Amino acid sequence: MSAQAHPPSHPHSQPLIHGLMAEFNSADDLIAAAHQIHDAGFKRVDAYTPYPIEELSEALGHHRSKLPAIVLTGGILGALGGYGLQFWAATIAYPMNIGGRPFHSWPAFIVPTFECTILAAALFAVLGMFALNGLPHPYHPVFNVPRFALASRDRYFLVIEARDPKFDRQDTERFLTGLKASEVFEVER
């Protein structure tokens, strides 16, 4: 989606903010709100909870992560690389007669190939995870809201970012208040 398609309706009248944060008292309220926000068509939404809630990402419409594909790529590269290295070493670079076995003795190659698969897949998983979630992230605007500290205790938060095409300072605040949010905060940049 191009940036011009959705210019801010009143660029000068609005303060530059990160978005709006809604606080919820229970996980059920949060999940219900997440469903309605998703149905309303908001895309740039994130939720913060004291413990993982599996249905939440589905409720927000974050179905697909690219991570599995990245890990699979890592695994395949690791397998090919591991087997290829052994094949090259045992048949081309250093062909040696070991116990009368053929140079290309595949059973012996399987275990290192497996290890290389896991190693590469794990590295791709960790690095891919960092690449996709943007960590390390020394500054995040959500911490500008003092009550956000409760997100690691007993409160549930949901943020709609200002760069969401459907975002409107007043309308979105009214919408969030109507979703059983106990309070709605403005998140400074």
Place this chain on the structure above:
Amino acid sequence: MNRETMGSDAAAFAAPADVAGIDRLQRLALIAGGAGAVVCLAGLLLSPHYFFRAYLVGWVFWMGVTLGCLAISLLHHMTRGAWGLVIRRVLEAASRTLPLLLVLALPLAFGMKDLYEWARPEAVRADVLLQAKAPYLNVPFFFLRLVIYFLIWGGFAYAVGRLSLRQDRQPDPGLTRKMQLIAGPGLAAYCLAVTFASVDWLMSLQPRWFSTIYGVYLMGSQGLAALAFLITFALWLSRREPMSQVLQPRHFHDWGKLFFAFVMLWAYFSFSQFLIIWAGNLPEEISFYWVRMQGRWGLVFLAIALFHFLLPFLLLLSRDLKRNARRLVIVAVLMLVMRWVELVWQVEPAFADHHRGFYWLYLVTPLTLGGFWLAWFLRELKKRPLLPINDPYLPEAIAHHE
């Protein structure tokens, strides 16, 4: 989550299982078993010598499904979780087919000499090694051990099943803990008994050969066979009232994950055995793979590597496939077929004499025993409610989040 719908759900399950079509399926299974028995009898009359190895394959196949279900039910009692709770009654009913399988072990007694070299006195007289093994490998002790195994497995299946039944009558949360306490030792006893049984039933087909990983290898096979059966049967259940209200993609997803884990576990065991024997390359050990990797058996070996491991492994990587019951069942059915292929590959090459004209028996015996097994299993399943209605974790296990 939603208490009101839960209440009505529980009411639908309070009575013993009544699933549309269950009687019909039971009848069909019995007919298949009966028709198969006639063909088996013909095979037996044609050639008792070749019949019994096929019978052994059929019997060990269904032992695998049964014992795998028993082990998974014990595993579930130890670890809990929605995946096991919704299928617990199926696991218990499958475990209660043990009496039938004990009876079905009887025909083996007539084929011991055809099956096992150590059961032929003239062969034992001619071989010092077999004489040294005779205190363990002899026919009376073989059947004594078989009965002991059944007592162990049946004992634990009965002990846990009785508590599970009592829980249906009175909601006592302490029963969950009691079943958990029995399940731990039960699983350990299951493993020990299967280890011995694997030596008796299959490894001793070639009495000079040995592999120390063979027991766990058979356990991995049993877990796979049981999960493949469970997933297939769960699809059948999920299409009929009342389980259609209960079974959800997330349950299939969980079984799919466990299935995937067992595919890898089986491959790990079977490859470990192969690699160690291949690396050692000792005549008394390598003979096992030597005959099984030559000529046509080599093709079967390749097929096992591809369709018992590689293809299911690749397919089960997909989250979408595991959540799609119908596609998951395709993999499960493939696995059941491959379990059968793998058993034939274990058994037939162990013999010196082959007669291709009798290979069809390998197909008939598992289907015949399967017919009787399924009929007995459904009979047991009908005796109790389809869900453990008073289990304290049931509401969570069957709640609809979506």
